[in-house]
Amino acid sequence: MSTPALVSVSGLEATLVNGEKILDNVSISVGRGEIVGLIGESGSGKTTTALALLGFSAPGIELSGQIDVDGHDVLALRGPALRELRGKTIAYIPQDPPSALNPAMKVEKLIRSMLTAHRGRDASPEAIKSALERVDLPTADDFLRRFPHQLSGGQQQRLAIGAALAAGPKAVVLDEPTTGLDLLTQAVVLREIRKLRDTLDVSMVYVSHDLRVVADLADRVCVMYRGTIVEEGPTAQVLLNPQHPYTQGLIAAIPDHRRVVRSPTAVSADSGDTAERSAERHSRLLEIDSLRAGYHKRGRYIPILDDVALKVGVAERVAVVGQSGSGKTTLTRCISGLVKAESGNMLLANRELSLSIQGRTAKELRAIQVVFQNPTLSLNPSLTIGDIVGRPVRLDPERRSDRGALVEEVTRSLDLVELSPSLATKRPGELSGGQRQRVMIASALAVHPRLLICDEITSALDVSVQAKILAMLRRLSDELQLALLFVSHDLGVVAEIAHRTAVLREGQIVEDRPTADLLADPREDYTRQLVAAADQLSGAALVSDTDASERTPS
Known part of the structure; x- marks a missing residue:
């Protein structure tokens, strides 16, 4: 390295009380103004390593070795000296700003609290506005008075970055800061991170499982596997x-x-193929027309969906893409009945489907199931996996009294998602992230649905786990004749799963075509922006030209 190391880690080990090692002889160096990517799957030790740079360790874990940050022996610091290091010398930017930003603090107070936590830092209104300008956030009084929940996802992430940099640290640890962000917002945040590195000469450790982002951002990469750096x-x-x-x-x-x-039934857009003809080839399952939804605020109607039309065929896999705030989640909730649309028409298997969940039959409710983004929040931690998967069966009046049928259905559903029936006695906290997501899918499959709505279900998963989930969903769709409505911001994932893709912008579908044609030749400016943002992630170039050839699903 041509520049002297600002962060130097040598022989770092993290050991449990039973002697088991989580980290084993980890050594890393980060030069001034350098971005080092720390990559690896869940359980590889990357987060434990990243937090150790700030002197953090989970209860029951003992750290040993040497960590030097700008001349400070981190593992030797205690009390006030360690608190002074955190934020002033090295700062931490979390993965999930909504949970990390104090919901009771307005923007101005959040920034001020970071400045007043350290001696000698200017906490004047000018300094607060400067911290916001640094990450391209507004400085008007109206914005300063907002709470975190009143900001968009991208604004929340930039606020977290601005707050972390407010005290002028020389090094920053970024823990998956773009996970869950749409492509355009992600591009903005990555641009901000690069600009901050260039203008402030801040050293950065970027923790991620997304190799495309790391390829686009990092100067050097450390690959972690089972607590060691393997490359x-x-x-x-x-x-x-x-x-x-x-x-x-x-x-x-x-x-x-x-x-x-x-x-298999799609034809080229040049031959006049349309979304409607594509759906007809699969035979109609769901038809939506003139759907409108929104909310009322201070006597004014705020539209979210405006005249949306969408068709999904039997066993067809349709993706919905668009920026945060485009209306994707509202659309899926209107379809499932969790949100009542203001107006419009929905047909399920050529029968009118009520816009209100109260107006739907039990059969209709079972026919449409939703798998949410975060299984950790969705699964009841006190219930066993068998209880969770079997709950939909117990709610079915025709099957709930048959104990044998319940056990059989739980076994069948777990088997469908490639989980062992022996997991039925375990609880969610005992499973990996990928296993928990499979449990959510198994629970939805227990009622034999015809349409499965998947809302960003792979966004937080490691790439290898994500690939397995996508392969499993393709298999289930084909074997069970199960239609999928797949919401995602990741065009790579969309390309892997969807026959057809609908692009949603500001509550309207601006383009709806076979996925291959849409990604190869987007017609709308907005779609072109999304594809261009995916192209900018130079990690796409990591896939060889041979691998990039078109693939027909098995």
């Missing part, structure tokens, strides 16, 4: 010519929007 070096060298089998496996699992699933 490191310049980003292009490691990711374009990986030497370790684990790194090779991670790169092979990267979804690429150039690698498109084609429907």
Whole structure:
């Protein structure tokens, strides 16, 4: 490295009270103004390593070795000296700003609290506005008086970055800061991070499971596996010519929007194919027309969906893409009945479907099931997996009294998502993130639905786990003749799963075409922006030209 190390880690170990090692002889260096990517799957030790840089460790974990940050021996610091280090010398930016930002503090107070926590820092109104301007956030009084929940996802993330940088740290740890953000917002946040590095000469450790983002941002990469660093070096060298089998496996699992699933019945857009003809080939299952939804605020109607039309065929896999705030989640909730649309028409298997969940029959409610983004929040931690998967069966008056049928259905549903029936006695906290997501899918499948709505269900998963979930969903769709409505901001994932893609912008569908045609030749400016943002993630170039060829789903 040409620049002296601002952060130097040598022989770092993290040990449980039973002697088991979580980290084993980890060594990392970060130069001044350098961005080092720390990549690996869940359980690899990357978060434990990142938090150790600030002197943090979970209860029951003992840290040993050497961590030096700008001349400070981090593991030797205690009390006030350690608190002074955090935020002033090295700061931490969390993955989930809504849970990290104090919901009771307005924007101005959040920034001021970071400044007043350290001696000698200017906490004047000018300094607060400067901290916001640094991350391109408004400084008007109206914005300063907002609470975090009143900001968009991108604004929340930039506020978290601005708050972390307010005290002028020399190093920053960023823990998955773009997970869950749409492509355009993600591009803005990554641009801000690069600009801050260039203007402030801040050293950064960027923790992520998204190799495309790391390829686009980091100067060097460290690959972690089972508590050790198995490969490191310049980003292009490691990711374009990986030497370790684990790194090779991670790169092979990267979804690429150039690698498109084609429907066996789809034809080229040049031959006049339309969304309606595509749905007809699959035979109609769901039809939506003139759907409108919104909310009332201070006597004024705020529209979210405006004249939306969408068709999904039997066993057809349709993706819905668009920025945060475009109306994707509202659309899925209107379809499931969780939100009542203001007006419009919905047909399920050629029968009118009530806009209100109260007006739907039990059969209609079972026919449409939703799998949400965060299984950790959705699954009751006190229930066993068998209880969770079997709950829909117990709510069915025709089957709830048959104990044998309940056990049989739980076993069948777990088997469908490739989980062992032995997991039925375990609780969610005992499972991995991928297993918890499979449990959510199994619970939805227990009622034999015809349409499964998947709302960003792979956004927080490791790439290899994500690939397995996508392969499983394709198989289930084909074997069970199950239609999928797949909401995602990741065009690589969309290319892997969807026969057709609808692009939603400001509550309106601006383009709805076969996925292969839409990604190869987007017609609308907004769609072109989304595809361009995916192209800018140079990690897409990690996939060889051979692998980028079109693929027909099995």
